[in-house]
Amino acid sequence: MRKKRKARRTGLGLIAVMVLLVCGIVSYNRQELDKANAKSTARIAELKDDIEQEKEQAKEIQEKKAYMQTKKYIEEMAREKLGLVYKDEIIFKAQE
Template identity: 35%
Template sequence: MEETRKKNRGKKRSRRMQRHRTSVLAVSAVIILLLAVVSVNSVTLKAQESEYETQIAELESQIDEEKSRSKQIDKLEEYVGTDEYIEDVAKDKLGLIHENEIIFRAQ
């Protein structure tokens, strides 16, 4: 009788060990799968980050260009308000001159 009990205990242990191994393998497989997914997403995010950094650099250079263009426009606006600009436009577009100026034309 005692031998039967020992055999039954041995079978139960064997079954438990088998279940334990299966559980450990299943958990290990899930962890490995999660690791693979996280790694792939990490690589994708790094590539996307690189693209964004390039885009940021381009936008910053455009901002600098627009700032310099804005300064040029401000200077032009100041120049347009002066008498010198009015005289230049009168000479170029209307052909007007001052009373004491002499015009030389090529023949």
């Protein structure tokens, strides 16, 4: 009988140690997963901000593209870059 009680106690002790060990491992892994989740959440927020910035930039590019196709822009570039003027315009230059 004593052997059975001693074996039962030893068995219960081993089971308790194993359960505690498994709980410890699960807790550790959960903490690691929580850290990884927090990093992923931060990265997602960062990427969403980047997406918004890229959308704004794309909108600005589309607006600039539309402006560049106007007659006003073409005239400005012809005057500025090429020095062209209309036939009936008079150009006044300041003396240096």
